[in-house]
Amino acid sequence: MRQIKQTTRRSIAFYTMIAPWLIVFLSFALFPLVYGFYLSFTNYFGFNLEDLSLVGLKNYQNVFNDKDAMGALGRTFLFAAINVPLGTVIALTLALLLNHNIRGRSVFRTIFYIPSIMPAIVTTMMWKNILFTGNGGILDRIIGFFGLGPVNWLGYDYALFSLVLMSSWGAGGGILIYLAGLKGVPDELYESAAIDGASYMQRLFRITLPLLTPVIFFNVLMGIIGTLQQYLQPILLAGDQLLARPIKPIYLYVVHAFQQIFANQRFAYGMALLWVLFLITLLLTLVVFKTSRLWVFYEDGGD
């Protein structure tokens, strides 16, 4: 009896503690999601809330018949396929470098981390107006030293490359997590390896990376989710207005949804677009989880 009371008491305490988050989550996250799901089956155009008609799966059928949507989805996958591995390699490499006990380490950590905390609007404007611009832009000057260019960084041939470049510059956000993971690797393992005469590369591939795979796994997962939802940077590269339309190579899927909702007032169709993305993201996440058995190493076997 005493045990039950204690359990109940603990439950009450638990739910009381999480109540603020739970209320906000239910009101501002779950409810809009469910309501948006309902709207995706209607003809909602932003002004006919009192006169809605159910249209069944029409909006979802339109998603797969919409050439712009399918093209944007393919482009988004391509962007993710380049951006996520590249971002992972850059952040991991920088973290490994910064994990060495060198003079000024904290300064370098700060420098590499700054891009990830700067607002996207600031970084994009900086890249667009200082680095990418064709009027004395820094990138053109750099390649000019090698006798190359100039090139149109925001034109059809290089826009996707520029978006990847800009995203990679902000890859430092993952450094902190990798550094925390690196701190968790026991020193004894390195000491034993050193006694056995293991080289740096052997230690890296036999100790560091295997023990870091859970952290890599987490960052890859977050990277996939974030990249599939990318929309602000392509829009800002196109213009300084939110309804500016990026050129085709960087016209990504969520940009298309944003345009459908706010430029075309196709709210219901936009909801359908986003729910399709949600399901694709969910599916990809499950696939990554499945593959994790093959490459993620848990010290306790994952139990």
Add this chain to the structure above:
Amino acid sequence: MKRRILAVLLGLSMIVLAACGTKPTPGGQTTEAAKTTAAEKAGDKTEKETEKATEPAADGQVTIRTTFLEGELSRELLDKFEAENPGIKVVQEAVDDTKMASLLATQDAPDVMRCIGVYDIPTYVTRRIALDLDELMNNSKVIDVDDLLPICHVYRYDGTTVGKGPWYGLPKDWSNDFALFYNKTCFDNANVDLPSDTEPMTWNEVVDLAKKLVIKEGDTTVQYGLAMVENPTMPSFYYLNQYLLSAGEDLSSDDNKSMDFTKPVVGDFLTLWNDAVKSNIGPNPVNNDQTGGSNLFIGDQCAMIVTGYWYSGMIRGNEEASKKTATFGMLPTPMVEGGKRVAPTGSATGGFIYAQTKHKEEAWKFFEWYFGGEPVDDRAKSGWGLPSFRSKMELLPQADDFDKQVYRVTLDELNYGDAFIPINPYLGKAGRPMFEKWVDPFIFDRATLEETMQGMTDDANQTISEMVSVLEG
């Protein structure tokens, strides 16, 4: 295993949170944005106040919300209004296009809203968002309808034709937005004579003149011929509409339920501006010069800029430009070869009352004061736009030679300011991104002229048919 399950749950909750975590940031849509950026910034402060107050207070005071911000409506003026109308409190709320869409969607829009009359009034009337003010306007003792300039009729709409039917709002000020300003220093640099400021050029002549004004040093362009205030020098939906008006063409059918972008006039327009892009007469996506048109113009790096009277206020207010006003001047709005001379407004920023306002009487009182009372004089004297009333024209700045030249050209432009650019109310704001979708590949030589025009037609008609089906049930 437990850890894996928890990790799966965590991952899923991240997806949910990330999906909900995106939020738009403020941004404008037309050339008016240049005038309102400061206003929007200032308005951010008052936005929070707004959320508190929409219902009548216990003392019977009614709070109305407006989207006119500090830059266009000072708190000092508002205090005066509130003192004269003790039962009304006005709060200012910063609203951009995306937030406006959300507020309208949730039927929580402010009582008196700022709008771009040319584009928004047909759209908002069709969607039953704007309140019919006809009776109030005609019976007003503050607003003299007979004194309004013809351009103000852009706020009238009968369901198919702009300029006819009931009044739905008024411009706070307006400009002949498709006129030109010149920079004499750049003309001198290129050894080119200034064109006439009494006879308009054709758009073809403008592009040809701009080509002569380009100066290059090696491969680098050091002076352009023509810029736009915010847009790159390229084909734009905004300029197409004036081109159509001058050519006497309308792409919409009589009932507005279809559009045809395959008409030859669209081809002429696209060909002309594609030539402008290829000739490198201004910053554009192909030369990838990201410098703003206004910066180039004021910095003596561009000879002409397409813009209206309001830009004279910009020149007077800019630290660098105000020191050399004698360098600048205004040219009449260009016309289409073989077309008629028109000097329409491209925006006519003004306001309307939300059809579902709970405080119609108080909103009208505020509207009447803002669009017909003391603020009208203040705005006219500032020189940042033309007044709505004929009798207020003389309040415009006329101090120095620059003011006088701009005033003289403007008075002549008024004779051609009674035409309204053709707007399809069902296409609404979707017109611009639709146009950009097809123009970008065209100027990058990724689509032919025919593909571009057909693509625009197909996309516009799809949007229109969906909107018509919703509105007509």
